[in-house]
Amino acid sequence: MADAGPLDELDDLFSGQHGSTGGHGSAGGHGSTGQRGSVGGAAARSGRPGDVLIVMSAKGGVGKSTTSLNLAQYAAEYGPDGYRVTLIDANRGQGDVRTYLRLHNARTATIYDAARTGDPATGLLTPSDIAQFRDARWGSVDFALIPAPPSSLADPEVVTARVYADAIAYAREVSDLVVVDTQISEEHDTTNLWDRALIPLLREGAWCLSITQPIPPAVKNLIERLQWFDQIGIGPARVMSFVNMVDEGDAETADALVTRLGQVSTCLGWIPQDADVESASSLGRFVTDNPNFGPVLATALSNVTGLPGFDPSRHDEAPVGLLGRLLGRRKGR
Ligand SMILES: Nc1ncnc2c1ncn2[C@@H]1O[C@H](COP(=O)(O)OP(=O)(O)OP(=O)(O)O)[C@@H](O)[C@H]1O
Ligand SMILES: [Mg+2]
Numbered sequence: 159m160a161d162a163g164p165l166d167e168l169d170d171l172f173s174g175q176h177g178s179t180g181g182h183g184s185a186g187g188h189g190s191t192g193q194r195g196s197v198g199g200a201a202a203r204s205g206r207p208g209d210v211l212i213v214m215s216a217k218g219g220v221g222k223s224t225t226s227l228n229l230a231q232y233a234a235e236y237g238p239d240g241y242r243v244t245l246i247d248a249n250r251g252q253g254d255v256r257t258y259l260r261l262h263n264a265r266t267a268t269i270y271d272a273a274r275t276g277d278p279a280t281g282l283l284t285p286s287d288i289a290q291f292r293d294a295r296w297g298s299v300d301f302a303l304i305p306a307p308p309s310s311l312a313d314p315e316v317v318t319a320r321v322y323a324d325a326i327a328y329a330r331e332v333s334d335l336v337v338v339d340t341q342i343s344e345e346h347d348t349t350n351l352w353d354r355a356l357i358p359l360l361r362e363g364a365w366c367l368s369i370t371q372p373i374p375p376a377v378k379n380l381i382e383r384l385q386w387f388d389q390i391g392i393g394p395a396r397v398m399s400f401v402n403m404v405d406e407g408d409a410e411t412a413d414a415l416v417t418r419l420g421q422v423s424t425c426l427g428w429i430p431q432d433a434d435v436e437s438a439s440s441l442g443r444f445v446t447d448n449p450n451f452g453p454v455l456a457t458a459l460s461n462v463t464g465l466p467g468f469d470p471s472r473h474d475e476a477p478v479g480l481l482g483r484l485l486g487r488r489k490g491r
Contacts, residue, residue, distance in 0.1 A: 207330035210364035216379030226339035234300035253306020264291035270307035278328035319354035401428035
């Protein structure tokens with residue numbers, strides 16, 4: 159860890175004094191088995207509980223929900239036959255996942271049902287449940303989902319941290335991989351969801367993918383959170399990161415941030431501001447084959463699961479994709 163405080167470091171980073179290229183840590187992986195069948199069906203998967211990947215940031219609007227949705231779809235698309243994935247929207251107040259999936263007008267089950275009944279299974283939508291509610295022209299959704307409660311039912315006394323912890327535990331029983339989209343992680347956790355449901359999982363070996371935009375408050379807050387994670391035993395090997403929405407012309411700053419984040423996490427690189435990503439989100443579509451997003455999704459999933467299907471080299475042809483940057487390739491070289 160660097161001795162300078164985060165603000166000092168940021169001044170340096172944003173004034174472009176560091177010119178290094180992106181670092182890339184490595185993380186051990188492990189295999190996972192699964193059975194074909196609908197998630198949430200009677201036949202629970204055999205073996206150990208599913209892997210958990212928690213998507214976090216220390217500032218809003220950096221791309222957590224976009225990344226969570228695409229991680230879940232990527233894993234379901236490219237995982238082995240029968241690989242089962244569940245996405246949990248752990249934004250209690252403002253869950254955007256249903257909106258991004260164009261399910262916001264549908265009366266679907268949500269985590270509120272899990273709280274009401276005491277049975278997490280009642281809050282889960284299988285891929286075929288989702289297909290009933292979602293217009294087929296937006297494409298299929300291949301993962302299961304536990305949506306956030308409607309805002310009118312987001313009472314923290316009812317939809318408690320315990321409800322989320324139970325929902326994640328249940329999802330791990332019926333899935334090979336559980337992706338958790340979150341609200342921002344702050345020092346004083348007003349939601350209790352981090353302190354009571356997510357931090358304990360990270361301490362037990364869950365993985366984290368943290369995201370920041372290349373703007374000083376977002377980076378400062380994230381570095382402080384990741385330093386704190388490290389202090390409480392959640393070390394860089396299981397905590398990944400990337401810089402999102404880098405503007406054209408800011409590559410040097412982004413490279414420096416990647417190096418800095420590599421000191422407190424396994425930094426996967428940076429992704430530019432990409433109009434296709436933005437328009438796909440507003441159309442309810444995925445960007446699993448996007449040359450910028452695809453490699454970061456693959457690398458994260460490969461680190462978590464160790465499965466060959468997530469080998470990021472499938473995106474090697476990407477002209478200026480993330481892997482290109484990691485390897486020092488740039489357009490025009
Ligand atoms: N690389 C990218 N290029 C362009 N737009 C992007 C990129 N990544 C995400 N976005 C867009 O940024 C917006 C915010 O993304 P998203 O909702 O995923 O952020 P969030 O971190 O989940 O926000 P919140 O903190 O409100 O939950 C969306 O419109 C999304 O399409
Ligand atoms: Mg979000």
